[in-house]
Amino acid sequence: MPEISPQQSSAPIGCTYWKWCGKVVAAHQCRHLPVLLALLGSSFETVRDKAMRELTEFGPGIIDSLRLVRRNSAARRAALVMLAEFGWNHIPAEDLVMLRRLIRMKQQGEAPESLHMVLPGGAWFALPTTDQAAVLDALELTDPVPATMRMGFALWQGAESERMPTDMWTSRKGDFWTENSQLYGHSLCPEVFVTPVLDGWTLVFCRNEALGGMTPGSTSAHSRYELYQRMEQLSQRFGTAHWYEQFIIDDYADTTWSQWCIARDGEIRMHCVSSDDVYVYRCEEHDPVDTLAELKAWMEANDHERQPRSAQDEHDRAAAYAAMLHERNGDDRLPPEGQEPDPAELDDRFPAADCAQDLVFGAYAAAQRLSINLESLGPDTTVEGTGVLTVPHSLRHLLRRGALPI
Template identity: 30%
Template sequence: MDKRLLIEQLSDGYNQTRPARDALVAQGAAVVGAVLELLCDERAGVDWSVSADVLQRIGEPALLPLAEAAAGAGSAEVTRRIGYALGRLKVADLAAYLPLLEHPHAEVRSTALFAFQTREEEAAGFVERLLPLLGDPDPEVRQRAVWTFEAIGSAAVPALRAVRERPATGPRIRRGALQALAGAARPGELGDRDLAAWRRLTRIKLADEVPSGLHLCGSWYALPTTDQAAVLDAFDLGDAEPVTLRTGAAAWNQAQHSWSGRRPHTGCARVFVSPALAGWTLVFGDSAAATHRIRDREEARDQVVRERCAELGRRFGAAQWYGMSCGDGWTAWCIATGGEVVRHYDVFAAEEDDDPLGPPHPAESGFLLPHEDGFPDDAFDGVNLSDNAAFRARYDQVKEELGIPDTCYATDIAARLSVDPSALGPDTPVTGHGLLALTACGREHGHPSGALPA
């Protein structure tokens, strides 16, 4: 069938276009230009994933055309589409991507690295060719190179160590190799020299660190103390290492987003203890014992949290626990005064008609709780809910006319009672430095693998 007719059929929806996609793939290189043009057209009435699928399955004939299109992409959206297709091409031999590692356009180099990252066993045979990308002029390419070596793992360790030991190697690539080693090496494989280099870099960064807001996904405690030793003892933490806020937050986020069954203690091996922030010490993570009690379903999270808050409240005079998710709208807080929990709210529990523990806290005053809907049932009658602009305009109008309060989240309560970690900035009073400390699981199994920024 004529390629123009086949391309016209691509507007029928993903599942309905399978015959047309298969026919275009069978024509191979002859249709790459037309399908690529469709992929790059943001006004086309075709789902971009349809044209991307065709190019991915055509494979190597689409490689160079996609690379050139990435170099000339006119928008971030087109760049994203091309990168998605280019990194997932059905190419039999990874060697086909090698010329793209030297492409003048950074997006092309990064996408080529992604292909190696997703095929780590094969990529192990190209380690020497990948090493220069650790010193790439573009920071995103350097980061992608680090992730690629992390994926390759122990097979890359000898080459990375060799780079670290070459006096003539530039500082940027040596620094990149150190980051890659931290992610690729198994616990115990990182040598004393490299550990010393990492600690030296941390000391340099700590000397002039300026706080900035943290990405919040998970839970943390807030304690009204500057006594880090007491905090370490309260959470049964040891082997504490000084770290920047950036490093500590990255370790916490790594733990929260680790779902690999190959390293089952990644999420409970270490905890980030902040410097004193406006007189409060924040603890991101939990002790291994509490984590396992929750994970093994021996007890519900709310019971573990309340017990821990009460225990910490007795020790430090007060204690707070907060939770936020970057993916599903979960937010929660637990507040203890002395050894008594006076308030525990969890949005998911509230949505299931479970009453929060304790009466509303004064910090919630003037807010709607996350499960509450202050809008009347007919507030959006006649509004096209798929039109974001129209919905938002109506939302703002009704909210203002009826005086509907803002909704509060854990960060709002934290800002009123202690410290909002997402709002840290140059004006935040800081005393001391952060610590990355091992839990009982961490002391037994070691730090999780994975590079952390200094």
């Protein structure tokens, strides 16, 4: 077990074994801290994981003690993971140098991996450009950090700090806990992943409202105004701009909310929302899109690969949804904005139509046709340049933290 002297660390920590009374002691005085630091080097994963969870409950006062873990010890890797979760600024400079070298090495030969539809919960922009600097400037992104695609996609798919018990810190009393909860208690992840160029497209992944101030799942007039304004500006700069959003709103029922918006030359060409129904919120084409057949034809006409899709399952899902519209409306007219169908009616007559249509008209399906298929990413994908993790300028005050796979 390591010995911690007052000169090395006297920071206040909240010992987890005093959790019920909120005991705060100096790090060098806690007799439990050296034991847990030693257990970070256990050969058993469950023991290491338990030790890490217990240590994070002590609060940021253990940071100096984690930095003291010997470089050649078995506990060093776990200590670095914990330092990353408390904040990237706490990682020692010599370790940062090694991490940057490792990231650069892996970036050279890295192939993107397929992203399955059920995993992500967030939004992404798709821009047909190879100018990463222009993308960062257009979206007001700053402080880029080199990142592998594995890092960026893991962050977007939900790899956040799982061991940081901010709810426990918030529930405790006293200045020590209040200070920690304010530092770590924000739910918004500020990191935005800008990919290398993939088959001619630069993708920008964010966790919902991190860019543009959009509330997840919101189609309010204010949210749409902000979205349209940003999309118009991006399309003026890059010719075309795509935005997609998707997340699971009911794990048990496997219900998905998704939106997608396409802008060209400063105009919003299409904004489509897919949830229990399909809504066309805005369309600035010469011929308005009012029916399901017209929407399907528009997607086929704007297929960037210009390849017909003959998959039987796609046809069946669209047909099931069209049948539901015919039953309700007498034709395949799309429901007007704000008109909510009777859920009981949908369940009784067409139990699968109200969710299967998302696989045809949702964000993932639209991205397959209109920009880049995230499920087909792999060794055959053309990759140019390297990716970066960055933050919006307005979120620079938030702590950058979290351990990510490299």
